[in-house]
Amino acid sequence: MNDQIEELACAIIGSGPAGYTAAVYAARADLHPVIYTGMEPGGQLTTTTEVDNFPGYPSGVQGPVLMEDLRSQAERFGTDVRLAAVTAVTLSKARGGWHKLVVDGGAEVRARSLIISTGASAKYLGLASEKRLLGSGVSACATCDGFFFKGQRVAVVGGGDSAVEEATYLAKLCRVVYLLIRKDHFRASKAMQHRAENTKNLKVLFHTELREVLGERLVTGIEVFHNQTRELRRIELEGVFLAIGHKPNTAIFEGQLAMDQLGYLVTDPDSTRTARPGVFAAGDVKDKVYRQAITAAGSGCMAALDAEKYMASVADSMRVA
Numbered sequence: 001m002n003d004q005i006e007e008l009a010c011a012i013i014g015s016g017p018a019g020y021t022a023a024v025y026a027a028r029a030d031l032h033p034v035i036y037t038g039m040e041p042g043g044q045l046t047t048t049t050e051v052d053n054f055p056g057y058p059s060g061v062q063g064p065v066l067m068e069d070l071r072s073q074a075e076r077f078g079t080d081v082r083l084a085a086v087t088a089v090t091l092s093k094a095r096g097g098w099h100k101l102v103v104d105g106g107a108e109v110r111a112r113s114l115i116i117s118t119g120a121s122a123k124y125l126g127l128a129s130e131k132r133l134l135g136s137g138v139s140a141c142a143t144c145d146g147f148f149f150k151g152q153r154v155a156v157v158g159g160g161d162s163a164v165e166e167a168t169y170l171a172k173l174c175r176v177v178y179l180l181i182r183k184d185h186f187r188a189s190k191a192m193q194h195r196a197e198n199t200k201n202l203k204v205l206f207h208t209e210l211r212e213v214l215g216e217r218l219v220t221g222i223e224v225f226h227n228q229t230r231e232l233r234r235i236e237l238e239g240v241f242l243a244i245g246h247k248p249n250t251a252i253f254e255g256q257l258a259m260d261q262l263g264y265l266v267t268d269p270d271s272t273r274t275a276r277p278g279v280f281a282a283g284d285v286k287d288k289v290y291r292q293a294i295t296a297a298g299s300g301c302m303a304a305l306d307a308e309k310y311m312a313s314v315a316d317s318m319r320v321a
């Protein structure tokens with residue numbers, strides 16, 4: 001053991017369902033995992049309300065409660081949960097080599113095996129006015145910020161399941177919710193579409209694009225463009241919620257790990273292995289298709305099993321050498 005630098009058998013970056021499930025399995029395999037939670041401990045599910053589709057909860061469960069349960073379960077087997085972010089990595093190309101992690105921009109630690117479960121983050125449109133008013137009426141999380149818009153008027157941008165979920169949640173709090181969909185149809189599932197259609201104070205505006213968020217210090221309205229009639233019009237309201245999908249959190253791995261065009265990590269088929277020995281990827285950071293809590297948890301389990309196998313084979317080759 002180096003005097004200054006902590007050496008770990010298994011480090012896990014990211015604390016969503018993938019990270020915590022990987023931790024449960026890695027801890028039970030005596031890999032003594034350390035999990036770095038990142039800036040959003042518990043991941044995206046901590047910004048959700050009811051989760052109805054995670055097996056084992058017949059009456060549903062609140063997202064934050066589910067994540068607390070997963071964390072406790074990981075800790076029960078000895079996982080070291082650290083409220084810190086890994087801000088840079090240098091991944092070894094050698095089998096059995098040390099992967100170097102910089103934690104919170106300072107301390108360096110080394111890990112023999114590394115599980116990446118950094119997930120994905122909300123996307124924004126890229127409007128200057130959206131950025132300027134972020135936190136002053138613009139948000140990407142209805143369950144975090146909806147409370148501040150009680151009795152007010154808001155818009156949600158997007159036509160997928162997230163957008164409908166956010167819009168129907170907000171409809172319970174707000175006077176009126178406009179759902180802005182750029183196409184003539186939803187991307188959301190039929191069940192979610194029915195939910196939107198059955199919500200009285202939710203007004204769905206198809207063919208509608210958000211062009212500008214209006215307001216100086218606080219949001220006072222939006223300018224929208226109808227892409228069929230080419231008409232620009234203003235709607236007075238107090239809040240704007242973006243729900244247009246997510247981008248994977250892979251910036252710190254650029255140049256070291258293979259990514260697809262959208263920035264998702266690429267792993268071997270039917271495996272969580274990346275091209276670097278001892279580095280595995282699990283959950284939304286490598287999955288743009290399923291993106292469910294349960295599929296993320298499943299792939300976290302796979303990553304830990306892959307890491308366990310890797311560590312055993314490295315130990316074997318060291319014994320032989």
Ligand code: NDP
Binds near residue numbers: 161163165183289
């Ligand atoms: P999706 O990628 O499914 O949907 C994104 C939506 O945003 C689409 O309607 C898309 O429009 C729109 N959009 C994207 N970019 C822009 C833009 N620049 N301007 C305007 N609109 C834009 O993302 P979600 O986050 O909704 O869902 C991700 C995954 O998570 C899905 O698999 C979903 O099923 C799942 N999910 C499941 C839930 C549940 O089961 N309870 C809840 C939430 C999510 P277009 O269609 O035109 O591309």
